[in-house]
Amino acid sequence: MEQGCKRILVVDDEENARVALSKILAHDGYEVSSVRNGLEALNYLRSKDVELIITDLNMPEMNGMMFLRELNRSHPASNVIMVTAYGEVESYLEAMTLGAFEYINKPVKYGDLKKVIDKIFSAN
Numbered sequence: 593m594e595q596g597c598k599r600i601l602v603v604d605d606e607e608n609a610r611v612a613l614s615k616i617l618a619h620d621g622y623e624v625s626s627v628r629n630g631l632e633a634l635n636y637l638r639s640k641d642v643e644l645i646i647t648d649l650n651m652p653e654m655n656g657m658m659f660l661r662e663l664n665r666s667h668p669a670s671n672v673i674m675v676t677a678y679g680e681v682e683s684y685l686e687a688m689t690l691g692a693f694e695y696i697n698k699p700v701k702y703g704d705l706k707k708v709i710d711k712i713f714s715a716n
Contacts, residue, residue, distance in 0.1 A: 600623070602626040603632075606688075613700070637667055643669055646673045656676070675698055693708070694708045
Protein backbone atom coordinates (compact mmCIF):
# COMPACT_ATOMS: atom_id res chain seq x y z
CA MET A 593 0.00 0.00 0.00
CA GLU A 594 1.41 3.37 -0.98
CA GLN A 595 1.51 5.70 2.02
CA GLY A 596 1.87 8.90 0.00
CA CYS A 597 -1.84 8.90 -0.81
CA LYS A 598 -2.79 8.62 2.88
CA ARG A 599 -3.73 11.96 4.42
CA ILE A 600 -3.35 12.52 8.17
CA LEU A 601 -4.53 15.48 10.25
CA VAL A 602 -2.63 16.16 13.47
CA VAL A 603 -4.60 18.15 16.07
CA ASP A 604 -2.55 19.41 19.03
CA ASP A 605 -2.22 22.77 20.77
CA GLU A 606 1.41 22.06 21.72
CA GLU A 607 3.35 23.39 18.75
CA ASN A 608 6.50 21.32 19.37
CA ALA A 609 4.51 18.08 19.61
CA ARG A 610 2.40 18.96 16.55
CA VAL A 611 5.39 19.91 14.40
CA ALA A 612 7.53 16.96 15.49
CA LEU A 613 4.81 14.39 14.83
CA SER A 614 3.93 16.01 11.49
CA LYS A 615 7.58 15.89 10.36
CA ILE A 616 7.99 12.23 11.33
CA LEU A 617 4.76 11.25 9.54
CA ALA A 618 5.69 13.26 6.44
CA HIS A 619 9.13 11.63 6.43
CA ASP A 620 7.35 8.25 6.39
CA GLY A 621 5.52 9.31 3.23
CA TYR A 622 2.16 10.49 4.54
CA GLU A 623 0.50 13.72 3.46
CA VAL A 624 0.22 15.59 6.76
CA SER A 625 -1.65 18.73 7.81
CA SER A 626 -1.89 20.09 11.33
CA VAL A 627 -4.09 22.41 13.35
CA ARG A 628 -4.13 23.66 16.96
CA ASN A 629 -7.52 22.49 18.27
CA GLY A 630 -10.83 20.81 17.53
CA LEU A 631 -12.46 23.95 16.11
CA GLU A 632 -9.66 24.41 13.59
CA ALA A 633 -9.87 20.70 12.75
CA LEU A 634 -13.61 20.88 12.05
CA ASN A 635 -13.06 23.93 9.83
CA TYR A 636 -10.27 22.11 8.00
CA LEU A 637 -12.45 19.03 7.47
CA ARG A 638 -15.21 21.11 5.84
CA SER A 639 -13.03 21.46 2.75
CA LYS A 640 -10.59 18.54 2.90
CA ASP A 641 -10.81 14.82 3.52
CA VAL A 642 -8.30 12.82 5.55
CA GLU A 643 -7.94 9.11 6.22
CA LEU A 644 -6.75 9.52 9.81
CA ILE A 645 -6.94 12.10 12.59
CA ILE A 646 -4.47 12.07 15.47
CA THR A 647 -5.78 14.38 18.18
CA ASP A 648 -4.66 15.51 21.59
CA LEU A 649 -7.18 15.30 24.42
CA ASN A 650 -6.46 18.53 26.34
CA MET A 651 -6.67 21.60 24.10
CA PRO A 652 -8.16 25.08 24.47
CA GLU A 653 -11.42 26.15 22.79
CA MET A 654 -12.48 22.60 21.90
CA ASN A 655 -10.81 19.63 23.58
CA GLY A 656 -10.36 16.22 22.01
CA MET A 657 -13.52 14.73 23.50
CA MET A 658 -15.73 17.60 22.32
CA PHE A 659 -14.04 17.36 18.91
CA LEU A 660 -14.72 13.61 18.78
CA ARG A 661 -18.41 14.20 19.55
CA GLU A 662 -18.70 16.80 16.76
CA LEU A 663 -16.73 14.58 14.41
CA ASN A 664 -19.25 11.78 14.98
CA ARG A 665 -22.00 14.11 13.75
CA SER A 666 -20.21 15.50 10.70
CA HIS A 667 -17.74 12.72 9.73
CA PRO A 668 -18.91 9.52 11.48
CA ALA A 669 -16.59 7.18 9.60
CA SER A 670 -13.39 8.99 10.66
CA ASN A 671 -10.43 7.04 11.99
CA VAL A 672 -9.22 8.75 15.16
CA ILE A 673 -6.26 8.15 17.45
CA MET A 674 -6.53 10.08 20.73
CA VAL A 675 -3.26 10.99 22.46
CA THR A 676 -2.93 12.50 25.91
CA ALA A 677 -0.47 13.24 28.67
CA TYR A 678 -3.35 12.88 31.13
CA GLY A 679 -4.47 9.30 30.54
CA GLU A 680 -7.31 8.30 32.81
CA VAL A 681 -9.61 5.32 32.67
CA GLU A 682 -12.71 7.52 32.36
CA SER A 683 -11.39 9.46 29.36
CA TYR A 684 -10.12 6.25 27.76
CA LEU A 685 -13.56 4.65 28.05
CA GLU A 686 -15.30 7.78 26.79
CA ALA A 687 -12.97 8.10 23.79
CA MET A 688 -13.44 4.45 22.84
CA THR A 689 -17.23 4.72 23.28
CA LEU A 690 -17.21 7.76 20.99
CA GLY A 691 -15.44 5.74 18.33
CA ALA A 692 -11.74 6.45 18.73
CA PHE A 693 -9.71 3.65 17.15
CA GLU A 694 -7.00 3.90 19.81
CA TYR A 695 -6.02 5.93 22.88
CA ILE A 696 -2.29 6.46 23.43
CA ASN A 697 -0.53 8.11 26.36
CA LYS A 698 2.14 10.76 25.81
CA PRO A 699 5.00 10.75 25.34
CA VAL A 700 4.06 8.87 22.19
CA LYS A 701 6.51 6.20 21.10
CA TYR A 702 6.50 6.46 17.32
CA GLY A 703 6.93 2.69 16.88
CA ASP A 704 3.74 2.07 18.84
CA LEU A 705 1.87 4.79 16.96
CA LYS A 706 3.09 3.42 13.62
CA LYS A 707 1.68 -0.03 14.47
CA VAL A 708 -1.74 1.52 15.12
CA ILE A 709 -1.55 3.58 11.91
CA ASP A 710 -0.63 0.48 9.91
CA LYS A 711 -3.54 -1.43 11.47
CA ILE A 712 -5.97 1.37 10.54
CA PHE A 713 -4.75 1.64 6.96
CA SER A 714 -4.62 -2.12 6.40
CA ALA A 715 -8.26 -2.36 7.50
CA ASN A 716 -9.40 0.31 5.01
